[in-house]
Amino acid sequence: MSRIRNLIIALAAFAYTLPYRPIREVAHLRSIVVFQSAKMGDMVCTTPVFRAIKAHYPNARVIVVGIGNINGALLAGSPDVDRYIESGSFIKTVRALRREQPQAAVVVGPDVFAGACAILSGAQTVVLAAVVGQTAYMTRPYQLLLPRTVSTPHYMHEYAPREYLRVLEPLGIVVSDTQKHLAVDATATASVRTRFAALTKSARPVIGIIPSAGHQVKAWPVDRFALVAEHCAKQYQATIVVIGGAPDRKRTEAFIAMLSPQVSVVDTVGQLSIEELKALIAHLTLVVAPDTGAIYIAEALGIPTVDIVGPVDEREQPPIGPIHEVVVPPRIRPELFVMDARSYNMAEVTRQLMATTVPMVTEAVDRLLAKNTSTYE
Numbered sequence: 001m002s003r004i005r006n007l008i009i010a011l012a013a014f015a016y017t018l019p020y021r022p023i024r025e026v027a028h029l030r031s032i033v034v035f036q037s038a039k040m041g042d043m044v045c046t047t048p049v050f051r052a053i054k055a056h057y058p059n060a061r062v063i064v065v066g067i068g069n070i071n072g073a074l075l076a077g078s079p080d081v082d083r084y085i086e087s088g089s090f091i092k093t094v095r096a097l098r099r100e101q102p103q104a105a106v107v108v109g110p111d112v113f114a115g116a117c118a119i120l121s122g123a124q125t126v127v128l129a130a131v132v133g134q135t136a137y138m139t140r141p142y143q144l145l146l147p148r149t150v151s152t153p154h155y156m157h158e159y160a161p162r163e164y165l166r167v168l169e170p171l172g173i174v175v176s177d178t179q180k181h182l183a184v185d186a187t188a189t190a191s192v193r194t195r196f197a198a199l200t201k202s203a204r205p206v207i208g209i210i211p212s213a214g215h216q217v218k219a220w221p222v223d224r225f226a227l228v229a230e231h232c233a234k235q236y237q238a239t240i241v242v243i244g245g246a247p248d249r250k251r252t253e254a255f256i257a258m259l260s261p262q263v264s265v266v267d268t269v270g271q272l273s274i275e276e277l278k279a280l281i282a283h284l285t286l287v288v289a290p291d292t293g294a295i296y297i298a299e300a301l302g303i304p305t306v307d308i309v310g311p312v313d314e315r316e317q318p319p320i321g322p323i324h325e326v327v328v329p330p331r332i333r334p335e336l337f338v339m340d341a342r343s344y345n346m347a348e349v350t351r352q353l354m355a356t357t358v359p360m361v362t363e364a365v366d367r368l369l370a371k372n373t374s375t376y377e
Contacts, residue, residue: 009090009112009113009116009141028057029053029056029057029060029103029104029171030057030059030060030061030103031060031061031063031100031101031102031103031104032053032057032060032061032062032063032102032103032104032105032106032123032171033063033064033065033097033100033102033104033105033106033118033121033123034046034049034050034053034062034063034064034065034105034106034108035064035065035066035105035106035107035108035111035114035115035117035118036064036065036066036071036108036109037066037067037087037107037109037111037113037114038067038109039067039071039214039293040070040071040074040214040293040294040296040297041214041291041292041293041295041296041317042109042160042317042338043066043071043074043075044074044180044182044293044296044297044299044300045160045161045164045180045296045317046108046161046164047075047078047080047180047181047182047300048161048164048165048175048177048178048179048180048181049106049108049164049165049167049168050062050064050078050080050081050181051080051177051179051181052165052168052173052175052177053080053168053173054079054080055175056168056171056172056173056175057173061082061083061100062080062081062082062083063081063082063083063084063085063097063100063102064081064083064084064085065084065085065086065087065093065097065114065117066084066085066086066087067086067087068086069086070274071084071086072084072086073273073274073275074182074274074278074297075182076183076185076274076275077183077184077185078181078182078183079183080181083100085097087113087114087117090113090116090117093113093117094117094120094121097117097120097121097122098120098121098122100121101122102121102122102123103123103124103125104123104124104125104126104127104171105117105118105119105121105123105125105126105127106118106126106127106128106167106168106171107126107127107128107129107167108129108154108164108167109129109131109137109154109164109338109339110128110129110130110131110135110137110138110139110142110339111137111142112139112141112142112145115128115142115145115149116145118149119145119148119149125150125170125171126148126149126150127149127150127151127152127167127168127170127171128142128145128146128149128150128151128152128167129151129152129153129154129163129164129166129167130146130151130152130153130154131153131154131155131156131339132153132154132155132156133155133156133157133339133340134156134340135156135337135339135340136340136342136343137339137340137342150170152166152167152169152170153166154166154339156316156337156338156339156340157313157315157316157337158315158316159178159315159316159317159320160316160317160338160339161178161180161317162176162178165178180296180299180300181300182278182297182300182301184275184278184279184282184301185275185278185279187275188273188275188276188278188279189279189282191276191279192276192279192280192283193283196266196280196283198239199239199241199266199280199283200283202239204236204237204238204239205232205236205237205238205239205285205286205369206238206239206241206283206284206285207229207232207238207239207240207241207284207285207286207287207288207365208241208242208243208280208281208284208286208287208288208289208294208298209225209228209229209240209241209242209243209255209287209288209289210242210243210244210287210288210289210290210292210294210295211225211242211244211248211251211252211255212244212245212247212248212251212252212290212292213289213290213291213292214292214293215292215336215341217310217311217336217344217346217349218290218291218292218309218310218311218312218336218353219251219290219310219353220290220308220310220353220356221353221354222251222254222255222258223258224356224357224358224361225255225288226255226258226259227358227362228288228358228361228362228365229255229259229263229265230259230260230263231358231362231365232365233262233263233264234262235366236369238264238285239264239265239266240259240263240264240265240266241265241266241268241280241284242255242256242265242266242267242268242269243268243269243272243277243280243281243287243289243294244268244269244270245269245270246269246270248269248270249269249270252267252269268280277294277297278297278301281294281297281298281301281303282301282303284298284303285303285304285369286303286304286305286306286365286368286369287303287304287305287306288305288306288308288361288365289305289306289307289308290307290308290309290310291307291308291309291310291312291317291318295307295318295319296319298319299319299324302323303323304323304324304325304368305319305323305324305325306324306325306327306361306364306365306368307319307324307325307326307327308327308356308361309326309327309328309329309334310329310349310352310353310356311334311335311336311344311348311349311352311353312334312336312337313334313336313337313338314326314328314334316337316338317338323368323371325364325365325367325368327356327360327361327364329352329353329355329356329360330355331348331352331355334352335348335349335352336349
């Protein structure tokens, strides 16, 4: 049914463009719509796009269309985003966009719903990302839209936040700055400081551990996370903050049950809004997690991270830089990619997860905390 729906949506957009090609230069951009149809981590990695638009066109109105209200809360307070629209029904989304009267619309990843909405928004210029490389995401309905728009390449196995920026080039914005940006609400910060006063004032490391992942094939075994937590507690007298959403409760309870009584644990699972999650992460010393949304929040807020990528391509998206460690298992090739997370060999995924050892992770933690040795001795 979804294939038929997508084809109908693509044909409607295709027919809309038949009388003309909506490809025009926008000399003075006043409004632009950016579509990011993926989850929270990908949205964080798209924030350089919003910042680049505002830097080049300070007075432009930036409207972001994404899935779910979580992404809206994630971007709340950002000086780079003027409005967030949660994509709903096709007609409702198009109507909301047409009221915005955008001059340009860009789609950072292949999605026929987003591409068709972009075309029907009435924007003068529509830019769609076209993935270069084998991926099921480049569906036939989406490819049907490409000749009716401006298309820019998105190269697989390259750093995705940089690839997202390519959709801005037809608008005269050519940049390579991939620094992520998120705002933290003052009210949420005050709430976190009140609820977790001991954490926010601690002289010892406060280490966030996220035992779960949005895509469960990324989830490292909980018993190994427990051994990492034990190491942090014994070596650094660290407090362990367990982070996750309500659906992660069963897994996080299993993780906590494996810890010895000597480990100081604060369980926040299912207790925080997205604003409070950002505020809490901003107070952490370090975050250890699979490749999941919260680790990108940490990156955007300048918090060191240890990313246990498992089957994920370490080149495409994980946090990079001197305060970030990426733990990569021995392998010939990764199984999951930003633009292709659907087709994978489950046996190889499991092998790559199990090939990531506890010492590999604890050594990464030690390297990061060694930069603050004087504080934690």
